[in-house]
Amino acid sequence: MLTDEYRYKILKLVQEKPEISQRELAKALGISLGKTNFCLKGLVDVGLLKVSNFRNSQNKLAYMYLLTPKGIEEKTGITMRFLKYKMQEYENLQAEIEELRRAAEESVEKEVE
Amino acid sequence: MLTDEYRYKILKLVQEKPEISQRELAKALGISLGKTNFCLKGLVDVGLLKVSNFRNSQNKLAYMYLLTPKGIEEKTGITMRFLKYKMQEYENLQAEIEELRRAAEESVEKEVE
DNA sequence: AAACTGCGTTCACTATTTGAACGCATGATG
């Protein structure tokens, strides 16, 4: 599944290092090579990334992923959306931790009895 | 998969309402009936819950899930473990949001150019 | 020329989750 999380992270990593390999990307993302390939392809399909070739330091032909103009433009929106999502998650977590704290205290109190 | 998250949540919900049905539980947990059944069975298997019968208001035979002494005892530990996990998650999220904020600002700045 | 390296790609396999369908027990209805 290609979620905003991976859209954001891949665009970010690719922007920082266009000559990154799928294996490096997979490691950085903490997901498998197969899923990385799938997500990357998804971003190319919707026109946010394009694949290009270049010669690396050893004059070896290699791939390079580049953000398209659309990719550059939409990255902000994706980032904002992901940020919003994360902040909501954060808020929920805060409430949950508060509740867990109460639950934990209660349990300990009962043990003392 | 039976994680601390569901161990904690199920023990909590069952303690609050032992006569809860698996369908109610599933809805409260936000997961499917099948998974709920699987998790519940897991808790019974390891001896944290036991199944009992009772007569409900319409004198209808129904199930009731009860925490065993072991369940009561271990619930605190599970809660603590889950709390610790959640707090770590919270911290990570905080860092991630901070980074997203920087990334978002940067994007917006570039748009202004 | 043969072996080696590192790349993207593929896909059979495993893991996880879902929810429709079933059998059973009870209450309600004719």
Place this chain on the structure above:
DNA sequence: CATCATGCGTTCAAATAGTGAACGCAGTTT
């Protein structure tokens, strides 16, 4: 009494998601 309706736990085929070994290719090294 017989039938239907309701609600329960249980099951499991199907859907969905994710993995990583294996492959073909291209360039480099021996």
